[in-house]
Amino acid sequence: MNALSDLQATLDPSRKSWVESANDSTTDFSIQNLPFGIFSDKTNGTRRVGVAIGDEIVDLAALQTAGVLTVSKDAVFASDTLNDFISLGRDAWRSVRIQLSNLLARDTATLRDDAALRSKALVRQVDAQLHLPVQIPGYTDFYSSKEHATNVGSMFRDPKNALLPNWSEMPIGYNGRASSVVVSGTPVRRPNGQLKLPDQERPVFGACRKLDIELETGFVIGSGNALGEPIACADAEAHIFGMVLLNDWSARDIQQWEYVPLGPFNAKTFATTISPWIVTLDALEPFRVAQPAQEPQPLAYLRHDGKHAFDISLEVTLRPQTATQATTISRTNFKHMYWTMAQQLAHHTVSGCNTRVGDLMGSGTISGPTADSCGSLLESTWNGKNSLELKEGGTRGFIEDGDELTLAGWCQGDGYRVGFGTCAGEILPAQK
């Protein structure tokens, strides 16, 4: 077991690194962060586990080989996914976090003063390629923003009864498609599908005309549960390894026609983009805040004491292919979410459903209380009716071919950030 004081020390806002770029107050990757990912680079094309620090990546496989990073399983970082490392359990995640924080701290000479090892173990982010960080056995997407559900309900059902009765009783969720989860930077092809046009009796086949983002976060399961053995709400956070940004690309016109009665399918399965770095729950601890008040009080299996929301600033930018500047089209915060991650996981498993290491759970679209804090174009343009004016590149109702959409997210500490990097994707034209 790790001493709690050692874990606490990794969060000390005054801790600085000898990797000077990590001390920049605007970097996402301060020494307080230490997010995990999978990378390769030009000199070494093999995928392996890395941790982002400032403008660099620390190669954990190299550190383990060199004997300066100790973990219970040999070569666990010489892997193309994080699953084996995550499977070692929370004590191992924390031990590695503590060791890395110490190794990278300004006053620790081990790596700082060993030029040979440093040249092996530090790779500049600009020279690296980032890959999907986990093999994802299951992907589930929730629908837990009250503002988002209210906007959608107002638009498509009844503004006076925008929220369905079940919404306030449980974190509504559905199974998504794990196969098409891709890492940030992967181009996304506009999907074809069935479109039901208002002036025609039968659907037509063609390219989606209402392509949209959904600004979400996702959490990654760090330890699963056996079939038939639910995870209690109070225990749920201990099962979470960390969080990513997630863009749940959505074809609104395909969705509108297909989704009754079994939910969205083709409208969502063509791609879901996640950011490459998994920010651990330990790194997010200082940014824990109270969740919104829940009324009515949830049923007992969904109750937890204490604070279970996290103050994560989020923004979305859109850059047309020909534009040099991107336009910020949304600014919001994860803390607005009505249902917490712990409640989502407790609900997911209450029927006995099992979860596995690497499972990804999307938050659902994160919308704030104002028009400029909507997590989807569906909401901010009110189903395309009110176009957004871009700084450069015209206006948008929905996404056009060549547009690059980028999510960003960070927690603001005192003089430092714990950030997620970006989650970006450019839209390619539909297949002819």
Added chain:
Amino acid sequence: MNALSDLQATLDPSRKSWVESANDSTTDFSIQNLPFGIFSDKTNGTRRVGVAIGDEIVDLAALQTAGVLTVSKDAVFASDTLNDFISLGRDAWRSVRIQLSNLLARDTATLRDDAALRSKALVRQVDAQLHLPVQIPGYTDFYSSKEHATNVGSMFRDPKNALLPNWSEMPIGYNGRASSVVVSGTPVRRPNGQLKLPDQERPVFGACRKLDIELETGFVIGSGNALGEPIACADAEAHIFGMVLLNDWSARDIQQWEYVPLGPFNAKTFATTISPWIVTLDALEPFRVAQPAQEPQPLAYLRHDGKHAFDISLEVTLRPQTATQATTISRTNFKHMYWTMAQQLAHHTVSGCNTRVGDLMGSGTISGPTADSCGSLLESTWNGKNSLELKEGGTRGFIEDGDELTLAGWCQGDGYRVGFGTCAGEILPAQK
């Protein structure tokens, strides 16, 4: 490439085996079948690939080691899933089928007359344990029986407009939960969840009171497609390795409260049971029949020439814990399905969604045109209103604790069967 005549010979109804139990006209596992599974036994607890023949299992790992079965990858059958073998591709599946059919044919001495090898390579089914045959990266469930969709629509919406407008235009489907797919024989715990009782304003938490089966088949992806590259309807069957029986256990009361607007979730994720033997599409070839006429004519991407349904007799029995006899509660046939497997796969991928080896696709509940051919208790008891009389053990509206539900399925050839074995599960009481 295998000669088509060799493949054709494996389907010859007159071919007999020296494994005499395979020549019984009522066995599911004739020499014309040769389904693949994963087994272990008391003498050898290691999981490995087997093929069912009569009352026996042929151990393919033993045959490969002995050099009497040739395949391009070493030790591919010494695996606890079929995925590696399936990944070798259709030529390999067919080559192994042809070799096994020849090895097991009455006149082939190789294995028949080699007592030492036979004792290593044949395991009696009664001495074996069967395991989940594939690692399932993704599970999708369709809703493709017109009779089932009409029954459900009549019950919960409007008998005059029972089918929603999208139903006749596409094989409606949704993503299921792959983690909780279990093999036949695994006990299933009655789920707890939110129930909305008609006389109460808020939901209560408790054990499902309307536990049901869904009689389905499933198909297993044998070769996937890359993201953004749809599978054409005409090519789809070549991507299918084979079929299983599938019971999509459903908690009707949980489903009724949760499913709007994103579809079923907790109501389905607690367990899905499949049969242990995967019957290849090659073995099913003689039972190919025309699908029902489709009106309106599907959009172009869902059209295929020729026959794409399969004549598979299906039945469901229920045996209460204290009963010695089971009661047959449904008899129907897979050939009634409105949308074909090829159409399901073409639709699944038309948006660009990728599929992977081992992906499981459920047919949706298979109901026939009569009351005794319903694939769910929901339909046959009309939501519990008309109880079924059992031969032994009282009546049933829905499933009671201790009930064992068993699906069976077979194709009837001339003097032989190509069968699926059984897909069974007993219900354990809900967790307190």
